[in-house]
Amino acid sequence: MSHQSDLIATDIDAYLDQHENKELLRFLTCGSVDDGKSTLIGRLLHDSKMIYEDQLAAIQNDSKKVGTTGDEIDLALLVDGLQAEREQGITIDVAYRYFSTAKRKFIIADTPGHEQYTRNMATGASTCDLAIILIDARHGVQVQTRRHSFIVSLLGIKHTVVAINKMDLVDFSEERFEQIKQDYLNFAQGLGLKDIHFAPISALKGDNVVNPSENMHWYSGDSLMQTLENVEIAGDANFDELRFPVQYVNRPNLNFRGYCGTLSAGIVRPGDAVTVLPSGKSSKVKSIVTFDGELPEAFAPMAVTLTLEDEIDISRGDLIVHSDQVPEVTNRFAAHLVWMSEQELIPGRSYEIKLASTRTAGRVSAIRHRIDVNTLEQSPAATLGLNEIAQVEVTLERPIVADDYRRHKGTGSFIIVDRLTNATVAAGMIQAEAEDDSAIELHAESIISTQQRAERFGQKAALVQIKATDATQGATLLYTLEQQLFNRGRLPLALTFQNTEQVAALKAAGLLLLTQRDDFEADLVLEADAELPPTAQVKALLQKIQQADLI
Template identity: 50%
Template sequence: MSESNGKSNNPNTDNKYLDMDLLRFTTAGSVDDGKSTLIGRLFYDSKSIFEDQMEAIEKSSKSSGEEDVNLALLTDGLKAEREQKITIDVAYRYFATPKRKFIIADTPGHTQYTRNMVTGASTADLAIILVDASKGLLTQSRRHAFISSLLRIPHLVVAINKMDLVGYDEKVFNEIVSEFRSFAKKLNVSDITYIPISALKGDNVVDKSENTDWYNGSTLLHHLETVKVDASDNIVDFRFPVQYVIRPNQNFRGFSGRVASGHVRPGDEITVLPSGLSSKVKRIVTRDEDLEIAYPGDSITLTIEDEIDTSRGDMIVRKNNVPAVSNEFEAYICWMNEKDMELNKQYVLQHTTRTVQVFMEDLLYRMNVDSLTREDATKLGLNEIGRVKLKTSQPIFYDPYQVNQKTGSFIIIDPATNVTIGAGMIRAGSTESKSSKDTSEAGIKSKQTRQKSPNVVWEPWNIPREEREQRNGHKASLLWFTGISGAGKSTIAKELERKLWENGKQTVLLDGDQVRHGLNGDLGFSAADRTENIRRVGEVARLFYEHGNIVICTFVSPYSKDREAAKQLFPKGDFKEVHITCDPKTAQERDPKGLYKKAQEGEISGLTGYDADYEVSDDPALTIDTDSMSVDEAVEEILKLIGE
């Protein structure tokens, strides 16, 4: 691995964020819906298989007495799968077109193999939910769609398969689409596409079908090639679970593992959990050479400047950006064992590299996957999903799953058999463990803040946002104006809101001065208080957004990690960061609130843009320079951004 200009040439790091030419997707649905056949058809029609592979499956199909070539044999690799013509294991396949590379997880449809579906979908950017047109929407397809939503897969494709068995009837397609749309109103997925296909015959898989001349959408492959995929890795919050301590001699002591999220450089201030002791990164060591920066997925060894007792299961994080540290929290759990989950029974929880004993203290509710309603229950059975309160023997270091998938997920293991029996996604925290501590004041305040009001999954709304948007006549969206004081955020925001309002749009404007005098009147301007200020604003903005509004937020919000945390609350693409900037001298001359004058006279300190830093986003949706652009011009640019 070579290094230049502080950027890694690892193809799994920088290129992943810059090029975005790789799509990970999974297939799911009920048994025998045609998932493996669909993958085989994609390979066959896109000419992604070798001649000898084709000859082999043709021979195998003929020997089995099948009239058509069984394309499912391309993915069903186990003997039991070929004999039963079902998928049991998760089959990973790779192929490419001139436009994009793909990694496919072909997951089982049988109910008893739902755990395999969770495994295959856990890293996917898109999920294809297959529905048999001749059978309609079944419970297992609903369950897989709900799991995809829990796993925060941003894009769903509902592929209504076997249209040849219903004579390519448009009415059948529309009925299934209508049923799924009604079900999906309660899912936390913003992008769902419906495509009628026949995996066996090839209709609308790679090539447009003449049998469905009533369908005007794209083929499945075209959609896969063109769907916009954002990086799912959290590159803001540095989390490094320690896997192994390397001590080859008395002159070297390093901590090995894989970067779960965020990035790190030599010289960065770090804290080791659970001790709370701090130091600085000395070196980032790899097998080939030292790195200047490491990204998510990089396997590295860190050396630090001070001798701190650190072992497997500990976590190294950035000093002023710590996760929640607690032995009590809540999570959604998908139960994967034939034996029911028992309350207050001892299990084993594996979270990153940390293994602890765990007890299920309370089952808050079980989800009905057909209606997506909550049910009172005292246990979870095979493939059932519920919200559970857990208590561990030692604290774990976590982020909510919606913010950080790597540190927000875990598995449950049966200590008697060592079998994985459950998978969980952390949604809320509880009282901080007495054994956890952090020596930094900001770190302690940050953890207390997270524990008091943690990020949680948004439960289904009484009136879904989509219905509100339809009545309003426009999509909901979030515009986050950020920049130093005096740049022009509030001025532009007020003019923009007036313009939108006059055009009949439903709007809400949240300004820093408003919330500082009310909602956040108890907060100061320390780093921890600034973080809490933006966290609260993000939660309030999401409420207004879910009610179908165009929400405009104007906040200095100087820290990238705080803006990124707010962004994580919204569906991908609906949070648009607008950086309002100008020369600092211009801002000081404008000084609309007299803050710069107070800072110059020593009355206040820590003013962003004067004696405190502002962290500029690497990739804002729009940058407005008010030194060269008028208010009206800025408003026009923002209206273009949101398509108004």
């Protein structure tokens, strides 16, 4: 491997010191299928001379077997590691690659372009500073381009490079480049992407990737590599507000009590007045301890141990903040949620919520709306399926600091874990509620339609009468059926009154009403089969309600 730095050949210790002190940039590549994401990463590694000779020989050999570039080396094979990826010529999993130049260290996440792998892309993008969105110069802005741009915006990535690839297939046309650039800017206006760079490239030929292109003299901007090396990311971190999630209480003997963790934001110094949340107890920082000794200050993302002047009750999951900047604690917050499980989200079901070092039971108490990631349209939803994104309300069993994700990634993001399977089923980004009234529209009468209520609750408003052999059995079936419908995220109500006007009002509100009484005009009458066991009767009733298209 030939490295750009001469130090590696003359003074390995000096090279390692220099390498350790380089700034790290994490970035991802995304775009439509076959836009050339893996080829671009391969070109970056190849032209930066970051490929070992034996690795290059292996790729040349594989190019003859499964390559897609004819007689030329298929650089996409450097990152398409799964056999299924190579056979299909697509990216499925998130592939990470590491390289460096004289100016910076880089971690690349090559994320899938297919819609069914949205969860994989969200995982790869969650820690990135910059996103490269590839656009095929022949096709322009596509549906997947819009989807990936929305996810980039949703995950708070502050820098975006729109790389218009395959310029060699449109004769390196400046007019085509400018047209795609304007189309993308028109679309991106509503996404909140602030720092957008554009670059015309050919990943296959190498034009304007690392080295300037000889075929596009009309382009005077930086090459893609120059942009990656020079984009300013130091100011992206939040050093204004201290956030120190306690991961471990270090108590090796009676004379020492330290609180270990990684600063997710802010700067801390000995003597700082701090408050522990959610308890609200206060103290001062006594010292900042590391393996190499005490420090005069620490800042994000350093991992340190803090000691305090007072012995106060602190445990894993608590958050240390500056006393003059104490945020609110709450057990309810709004968030954007990416659902990652094949099993649907059930609002109201208890899950484990993991936020920073905190673990607590909680639930998605409501789905405000589902977001179509292709069109950005919002629609009511009763549940969420795999790869779907929605704005939701989350309720926890214990109060926490719920920071806005755009300001605090570390304490503004969380995952949801299924308590039975221990599988991660969702990732969420906390969204601070607007403090002004600009988002509130006043209405003199209800504007929510019956159809909107049905879509939100996942059910049709109806009155269902349950007939049973006796009243006691009927009551058991009624309330068990109510519970089963509620567990499925629906909004049922077993009636205990006989007021006709109240029944009409509840139906107008979208509820699915259940009753044993026969003096109401029921929309559906179901008779329980007395020959079946009670649980089988409930299942049969549920099936009939589904067949009636009420849920």
